Amino acid sequence: xAFAVHRPESIEAVIxxxxxxxxxxxxxxxxAVRAINEGKSFPLAIVSLSRTGIAxxxxxxxxxxxxxxxxxxxxxxxxxxxxxxxxxxxxTPALRNMATLGGNLFAPQPYGDxxxxxxxxxxxxxxxxxxxxxxxxxxxxxETGLASNEIVTNIRFTPPHPGTWHWLKATRRALNSAAVVxxxxxxxxxxxxxxxxxxxxLGGVDCHPVRSPAAEASLLGRVLDTAxxxxxxxxxxxxxxxxxDAYASAWYRKRVLPIFMRRALLGAPLETMP
Amino acid sequence: xxxxxxxxxxNGEEKELLVEPGRRLVDVLREQCGATGTKNGCGQGTCGAxxxxxxxxxxxxxxxxxxxxxxTEIVTIEGVAQNRxxxxxxxxxxxxxxxxCGFCTAGMIMxxxxxxxxxxxxTRRAVIEALSGNVCRCTGYEPIIAAVLAAAATLAExxxxxxxxxx
Numbered sequence: 527x528a529f530a531v532h533r534p535e536s537i538e539a540v541i542x543x544x545x546x547x548x549x550x551x552x553x554x555x556x557x558a559v560r561a562i563n564e565g566k567s568f569p570l571a572i573v574s575l576s577r578t579g580i581a582x583x584x585x586x587x588x589x590x591x592x593x594x595x596x597x598x599x600x601x602x603x604x605x606x607x608x609x610x611x612x613x614x615x616x617x618t619p620a621l622r623n624m625a626t627l628g629g630n631l632f633a634p635q636p637y638g639d640x641x642x643x644x645x646x647x648x649x650x651x652x653x654x655x656x657x658x659x660x661x662x663x664x665x666x667x668x669e670t671g672l673a674s675n676e677i678v679t680n681i682r683f684t685p686p687h688p689g690t691w692h693w694l695k696a697t698r699r700a701l702n703s704a705a706v707v708x709x710x711x712x713x714x715x716x717x718x719x720x721x722x723x724x725x726x727x728l729g730g731v732d733c734h735p736v737r738s739p740a741a742e743a744s745l746l747g748r749v750l751d752t753a754x755x756x757x758x759x760x761x762x763x764x765x766x767x768x769x770x771d772a773y774a775s776a777w778y779r780k781r782v783l784p785i786f787m788r789r790a791l792l793g794a795p796l797e798t799m800p
Numbered sequence: 801x802x803x804x805x806x807x808x809x810x811n812g813e814e815k816e817l818l819v820e821p822g823r824r825l826v827d828v829l830r831e832q833c834g835a836t837g838t839k840n841g842c843g844q845g846t847c848g849a850x851x852x853x854x855x856x857x858x859x860x861x862x863x864x865x866x867x868x869x870x871x872t873e874i875v876t877i878e879g880v881a882q883n884r885x886x887x888x889x890x891x892x893x894x895x896x897x898x899x900x901c902g903f904c905t906a907g908m909i910m911x912x913x914x915x916x917x918x919x920x921x922x923t924r925r926a927v928i929e930a931l932s933g934n935v936c937r938c939t940g941y942e943p944i945i946a947a948v949l950a951a952a953a954t955l956a957e958x959x960x961x962x963x964x965x966x967x
Contacts, residue, residue: 528822530802531867555863556845563824563843563862572822574868599857618933619911620851620858701932 528562530571536578537654537679543573544675545656551575551677553595553629556621580679581626590685591652594628594678598640601627608691612643612710615695618702628678631667635733636704636773641668642735643693644681645727646710652680668734686712694790695729696782698773705730706774707783709790713750721745726758726787730779731766740765741787755791759784808869810835811879819866826850826861829876837877837906841935848934851907852876858914877906880913888958889913892951893944900938908934912948920955922948 528550534540544551548570552558561567580593583603590605599622601613616622616639630640631651641664649664655676662670664681672678692711697703708729714722724745726738741762748754763783768776806819810833817832824843829835829852841849843862850861853875880887889909892898899905908931915922915930922930927948936944 528865530821531865533867533870552865555865555868556860559824559863559865560844562822572865574865576868614929618848619914619930620848620860620933621845623857624845624859624863701929 528569528572531574532571533574533577537580537677540573540575540578540677541654541656541675543571544677546571549573549674553626554597554624556625557629557633575677586682588684589682592627592681594680595626598622598625598627598630605685608686609643611693612639615639615697627681631664631678635735635769636706636730636771638735639695639705639708639729642708642727642729643710644683645735645737646712646725647683647686648725649681649683651678652682653677654679665737668736687714690714692790692793694786696786704773707731707779707786709787711790713745713791715750719749719751721748721750726762728762728766728783731762731768731783733769736766738762738765750791752788752792755788756784758791759787762787804867806866806870808871809873811875821867822865824862825864825866825869828866829861835876835878839903839906841903846935847904848907848911849904851910851934853910853914858911877909880909887913888954889916889948889951892947892954896943896947896950898939898943898947904934904936908936908944912951915948916952916955921952924949
């Protein structure tokens with residue numbers, strides 16, 4: 527239990543309220559409030575983003591810009607149909623109503639499926655802090671993090687061309703499971719199916735979502751087929767540390783990564799459910 | 801540590817409550833409003849026992865600091881029956897024996913109700929997805945899924961009851 531709950535009505539007021547010890551920014555509450563309930567976090571004050579108006583989905587030319595406090599459930603949107611697979615595999619209905627896209631960037635692995643997807647989309651973030659706003663590539667965000675008085679206000683990315691998006695998550699159950707491994711990829715091929723550009727991001731292999739340069743390098747210039755997709759999976763499995771938790775062992779994660787990489791890249795029939 | 805007044809509507813009734821800072825909504829509902837139908841299960845957003853409707857959307861009341869419910873309309877399991885008549889979903893849970901210890905039941909019904917409000921004739925798959933955030937350690941889920949499908953079938957036969965669900 528915190529000692530105060532603030533609901534500032536502007537981003538500037540949120541930044542001001544975060545200036546001090548023991549302040550925590552809360553968006554949907556599914557991570558920060560959970561940590562408080564579990565006794566893992568003892569903030570003096572909760573600073574809610576709920577009144578700042580940084581929710582919503584907008585188009586800026588070719589770029590889609592999403593407010594950080596947009597609930598995951600609201601990503602079921604005509605402009606974001608390619609993300610439906612990420613959305614339906616994410617948590618539970620009530621959790622999707624609460625958890626937000628910005629908050630999901632802070633989810634510890636093996637959670638944070640949207641962080642994996644956004645990394646493959648080469649997303650960039652708009653960060654607000656005491657000295658104003660700045661842009662930060664998502665890949666840098668995972669290396670540097672944010673200062674305690676900064677927040678993510680927007681997430682920006684260019685949607686992939688039709689047919690270039692790939693997503694697959696290995697799970698313990700058909701629904702409501704964190705990732706054993708998650709694979710997100712944007713693969714651009716020419717008419718001969720030779721790969722001209724590729725971005726691959728992985729969940730369930732490191733302490734935060736990561737790009738897989740080894741898998742990307744192994745695919746560039748090759749025809750996308752069973753052999754090249756399998757080779758990319760082996761390259762990825764050999765180059766990431768992986769980890770053990772209640773969902774899976776590091777050994778198991780390394781074993782299934784190449785399989786799910788291949789299925790993600792080639793398009794596997796979805797698992798059926800009774 | 802300073803308490804503050806929080807106002808919201810609970811099952812149609814205006815509430816003004818003096819709340820300790822950061823107190824979880826599930827505790828405020830149970831201990832300050834007497835609405836003990838909503839259960840405090842895991843406190844992690846994992847089990848679904850504390851599922852309620854906030855402004856018509858299913859949410860987990862263990863993850864909501866009560867101050868953040870200011871100005872909202874809250875419906876709990878106590879607000880599902882109308883005029884002391886059980887809702888079709890509640891009757892179906894009884895008829896199908898979809899309850900054993902009952903701890904998960906309120907959350908199950910709140911999760912199922914948002915599904916039926918949106919999709920009065922759900923597929924079995926849609927029911928399973930709608931209940932995927934609600935954990936039951938007794939029944940094995942089969943009677944619960946059957947109860948939701950039976951309630952949908954009953955509502956389809958009774959247009960008036962379907963209108964009451966939507967209301």
